[in-house]
Amino acid sequence: xxxxxxxxxxxxxxxxxxxxxxxxxxxxxxxxxxxxxxxxxxxxxxxxxxxxxxxxxxxxxxxxxxxxxxxxxxxxxxxxxxxxxxxxxxxxxxxxxxxxxxxxxxxxxxxxxxxxxxxxxxxxxxxxxxxxxxxxxxxxxxxxxxxxxxxxxxxxxxxxxxxxxxxxxxxxx
Amino acid sequence: xxxxxxxxxxxxxxxxxxxxxxxxxxxxxxxxxxxxxxxxxxxxxxxxxxxxxxxxxxxxxxxxxxxxxxxxxxxxxxxxxxxxxxxxxxxxxxxxxxxxxxxxxxxxxxxxxxxxxxxxxxxxxxxxxxxxxxxxxxxxxxxxxxxxxxxxxxxxxxxxxxxxxxxxxxxxxxxxxxxxxxxxxxxxxxxxxxxxxxxxxxxxxxxxxxxxxxxxxxxxxxxxxxxxxxxxxxxxxxxxxxxxxxxxxxxxxxxxxxxxxxxxxxxxxxxxxxxxxxxxxxxxxxxxxxxxxxxxxxxxxxxxxxxxxxxxxxxxxxxxxxxxxxxxxxxxxxxxxxxxxxxxxxxxxxxxxxxxxxxxxxxxxxxxxxxxxxxxxxxxxxxxxxxxxxxxxxxxxxxxxxxxxxxxxxxxxxxxxxxxxxxxxxxxxxxxxxxxxxxxxxxxxxxxxxxxxxxxxxxxxxxxxxxxxxxxxxxxxxxxxxxxxxxxxxxxxxxxxxxxxxxxxxxxxxxxxxxxxxxxxxxxxxxxxxxxxxxxxxxxxxxxxxxxxxxxxxxxxxxxxxxxxxxxxxxxxxxxxxxxxxxx
Numbered sequence: 198x199x200x201x202x203x204x205x206x207x208x209x210x211x212x213x214x215x216x217x218x219x220x221x222x223x224x225x226x227x228x229x230x231x232x233x234x235x236x237x238x239x240x241x242x243x244x245x246x247x248x249x250x251x252x253x254x255x256x257x258x259x260x261x262x263x264x265x266x267x268x269x270x271x272x273x274x275x276x277x278x279x280x281x282x283x284x285x286x287x288x289x290x291x292x293x294x295x296x297x298x299x300x301x302x303x304x305x306x307x308x309x310x311x312x313x314x315x316x317x318x319x320x321x322x323x324x325x326x327x328x329x330x331x332x333x334x335x336x337x338x339x340x341x342x343x344x345x346x347x348x349x350x351x352x353x354x355x356x357x358x359x360x361x362x363x364x365x366x367x368x369x370x
Numbered sequence: 371x372x373x374x375x376x377x378x379x380x381x382x383x384x385x386x387x388x389x390x391x392x393x394x395x396x397x398x399x400x401x402x403x404x405x406x407x408x409x410x411x412x413x414x415x416x417x418x419x420x421x422x423x424x425x426x427x428x429x430x431x432x433x434x435x436x437x438x439x440x441x442x443x444x445x446x447x448x449x450x451x452x453x454x455x456x457x458x459x460x461x462x463x464x465x466x467x468x469x470x471x472x473x474x475x476x477x478x479x480x481x482x483x484x485x486x487x488x489x490x491x492x493x494x495x496x497x498x499x500x501x502x503x504x505x506x507x508x509x510x511x512x513x514x515x516x517x518x519x520x521x522x523x524x525x526x527x528x529x530x531x532x533x534x535x536x537x538x539x540x541x542x543x544x545x546x547x548x549x550x551x552x553x554x555x556x557x558x559x560x561x562x563x564x565x566x567x568x569x570x571x572x573x574x575x576x577x578x579x580x581x582x583x584x585x586x587x588x589x590x591x592x593x594x595x596x597x598x599x600x601x602x603x604x605x606x607x608x609x610x611x612x613x614x615x616x617x618x619x620x621x622x623x624x625x626x627x628x629x630x631x632x633x634x635x636x637x638x639x640x641x642x643x644x645x646x647x648x649x650x651x652x653x654x655x656x657x658x659x660x661x662x663x664x665x666x667x668x669x670x671x672x673x674x675x676x677x678x679x680x681x682x683x684x685x686x687x688x689x690x691x692x693x694x695x696x697x698x699x700x701x702x703x704x705x706x707x708x709x710x711x712x713x714x715x716x717x718x719x720x721x722x723x724x725x726x727x728x729x730x731x732x733x734x735x736x737x738x739x740x741x742x743x744x745x746x747x748x749x750x751x752x753x754x755x756x757x758x759x760x761x762x763x764x765x766x767x768x769x770x771x772x773x774x775x776x777x778x779x780x781x782x783x784x785x786x787x788x789x790x791x792x793x794x795x796x797x798x799x800x801x802x803x804x805x806x807x808x809x810x811x812x813x814x815x816x817x818x819x820x821x822x823x824x825x826x827x828x829x830x831x832x833x834x835x836x837x838x839x840x841x842x843x844x845x846x847x848x849x850x851x852x853x854x855x856x857x858x859x860x861x862x863x864x865x866x867x868x869x870x871x872x873x874x875x876x877x878x879x880x881x882x883x884x885x886x887x888x889x890x891x892x893x894x895x896x897x898x899x900x901x902x903x904x905x906x907x908x909x910x911x912x913x914x915x916x917x918x919x920x921x922x923x924x925x926x927x928x929x930x931x932x933x934x935x936x937x938x939x940x941x942x943x944x945x946x947x948x949x950x951x952x953x954x
Binding site: 217220224225228232263270273274275276277278279 | 490491494495498499500502519523551552553677679681683686
């Protein structure tokens, strides 16, 4: 339609946000996305400095370049936010995710699940005679691949943390 | 030495230390301890409104007309939810107001207690920041931070929610200087290399225009002074948004009038045809830009804004400068002067010739009438009667608001209070009360429509109680005029619910409130009636019966560009297509 904006390319960005760990801070960030219809692919948060009560939030989002720029500006504007870094554009970075994966099977399928877990360098966190809980860390693509492989082998549950990301090299954010 | 006092005492002390003189509010169970402290002191005057929305708009009117923050005090539950419209209004128009709300006791939160609402949850998206203070020892800090956040950076509303038991518990008071937070540091100084790039564009501009907004007014008197100095030194034309009226004097020959949907023909065509647009403190609102892909297609755009998220939000800036308008203008003017104060003299002269051609269209002309009062005529007569006076204008929302923007002339900033972003009908009466509280000797007029007036008219009772001589100038067309205009132009003249069949007699209503009521029905009565209104030392409701079917022109239909402006009725046939109707 002539009156609408032309569709732009959609990019995936990972942002690191350092915030005061106070009540409502996560609601502010989530509200900022939901109120404008922006996407959150994953979001992780935990306090990283107990003396200063600072939490680090890692958000993976998708949007047009203009939307990504908006998201960064809007996050920066929030009162409890100390710093926002777009990890995707800031330079080389490491992105990791942890997953706990429950598989229930016996016989050949159980053996195959165990073998694949070794190939993916997963750890076994719990086992019964008919089930495993595997722990896997890696980039989200590796975890996606492992989950797909487990599906025919008796996949029961997946718990994923979402991405934690940090820049390579000696500099802090 | 830090002092220990009750939460309610901390609130009052913080307000006093912040220089607050007036608060607007309404008591209730969850704020009684604070009201008790108000009773015991004489520094801060409390104005009892008749509805909490009124308290918020009054605080806005106070803030807009003084440049100082406005404060309101409301109780929990419905008190807070009633204030929400005013908070969102202040958020969209960048008005610093501080809302203090009572909350049920901390031990009752989450139990569906009487008059409980999740106030911080409800107001999170309609405030710049909010606080739920669960410990009286954190209260002074939250109060001071509330003022800091509301008044710095892009100003806006904040809310401090205080449970009743916290108001009654002892806590330590800390002064403002000990309450700063590390995480909040809005940028005020623009990047100098960007400002140099902007100056280069200005030096080479052949068809330049200053497009200014509410940011200039929020930035304070220095920004206004610098804008005037810069505009006069360059000789460039100036237009402004609805929010920015008064920053540049309306009587100046470089003033093109307001731009946008109902702005002047010359301002909109100059925006469309310019080669360098200098946006100072405006945000490319959809009522300004019209259709985005047709907006000023050939121009380089300089955008100065204190809010980083305003830049590149709607329109991509060629030079985006994050900073306070006054600080950036000062740097810009200095750099431009040190480079020899260059402009493209010949080209700018030709540009003015082109603008003169657009001006000659006389876009605000209307068909006069000898039998009925045209709303435009009423405002022209009002303007003639007040132009030598020290006046402040508030408005409601709709046709009358646009006509007021077109026909009233503002020479100074902070004189024009209108709900621009949110478009809140009912804004004008309480806003006028807030303005009059701040300027007791000045003339304060709410230019209203009869429908908007009915939304918050209970505040006339407040005006009477505090002897605030506000004048409510109602352009009464017995219609929801702007709705009716859109229905005529967009919805096949099907006037669905845009007609009030049971309007009160506004003269009798005025008398019932203890105000003066005046009615004018014929053009020849108008001057005398306006003089009577202005001479009366008390609140007046002026019922100006105007032409019922007058449309507001010029108009950029939604979905169209600036160059597709309609000048009058003759051009409206089929002007708005279905895609445009969707964009309303």
